[in-house]
Amino acid sequence: MYPNVRFKFGKNWNNYSSKIDQSKLHKAIISLKKLLPSEIDFTKKSFLDIGCGSGIHAISAKKLGFKTVCCTDYDIESVNTSKNNAKKFEYEINVFQDDILNSNINDKFDLVYSWGVLHHTGNMKKAITNIKKFVMPKGHLIIAIYRKTYFCPFWKKIKFFYCRTNNINKFILEKLFYSILIIRHVVTLNFSIFVKVERGMNLFYDSVDWLGGYPYESATKKEIIDMVGTEFSLINSYNSKSGYGFFGTGCAEYIFRKK
Numbered sequence: 001m002y003p004n005v006r007f008k009f010g011k012n013w014n015n016y017s018s019k020i021d022q023s024k025l026h027k028a029i030i031s032l033k034k035l036l037p038s039e040i041d042f043t044k045k046s047f048l049d050i051g052c053g054s055g056i057h058a059i060s061a062k063k064l065g066f067k068t069v070c071c072t073d074y075d076i077e078s079v080n081t082s083k084n085n086a087k088k089f090e091y092e093i094n095v096f097q098d099d100i101l102n103s104n105i106n107d108k109f110d111l112v113y114s115w116g117v118l119h120h121t122g123n124m125k126k127a128i129t130n131i132k133k134f135v136m137p138k139g140h141l142i143i144a145i146y147r148k149t150y151f152c153p154f155w156k157k158i159k160f161f162y163c164r165t166n167n168i169n170k171f172i173l174e175k176l177f178y179s180i181l182i183i184r185h186v187v188t189l190n191f192s193i194f195v196k197v198e199r200g201m202n203l204f205y206d207s208v209d210w211l212g213g214y215p216y217e218s219a220t221k222k223e224i225i226d227m228v229g230t231e232f233s234l235i236n237s238y239n240s241k242s243g244y245g246f247f248g249t250g251c252a253e254y255i256f257r258k259k
């Protein structure tokens, strides 16, 4: 791992931010709701989002009725973008800068959520150990982590190259990869991607996030269960089967309950 090589996630989230409208927020709410345990009464619960990016999922949590919502990101540009988006949608959210590997958070929360973050910290194992501390007894931990695939070593090299190369090469790589994704969707007759991108995201900014997302780690379902450890029970997971990962690996989603 090269500690000084990091993708500027915040810049990408800031660029994507202008695309967030009520329809994208609605899709983000649906994706978040799918992961939330149906038995919990949100209005009495606290929600923490680690690595909030644009803030769209923290805003979704507030819209779903969580009593308090807090979100953090390592990248100050993500923090500012999330603050601006919370203001835009008129929701009260506590947003601040924090590094999950060296966190200043002392509170515990009913639901701790971190989607597509812990594998980008440079030390996923430590990040998982740290995030567990924020979950209240009987609370829930929802994490999304890249699946381990055959192409993980290849993508890791591409991401490393992208983060270190000049802006012209970055531009070429972005357009090339985006075009490949479009062609793939057209060839497989998957036109839904043009109207509906999961979680309220946007195909172009998602593809840039994938290309640049370094540091990069991935894990199998078993590795994640082992890292989370025996104080938690896995109550559900989605998309956790490893594939080839030729077009990118995709995240598996895990829902744990603290014993």
Ligand SMILES: C[S@@+](CC[C@H](N)C(=O)[O-])C[C@H]1O[C@@H](n2cnc3c(N)ncnc32)[C@H](O)[C@@H]1O
Pocket: 009, 010, 013, 050, 051, 052, 053, 054, 057, 072, 073, 074, 075, 078, 098, 099, 100, 101, 114, 115, 116, 117, 120, 121, 209, 213
């Ligand atoms: C792929 S983005 C996911 C953003 C958001 N969770 C979502 O689903 O849209 C990863 C985010 O993790 C943040 N991040 C990376 N390392 C981090 C760390 N050590 N502590 C907190 N956040 C971190 C990045 O700045 C980035 O905003």
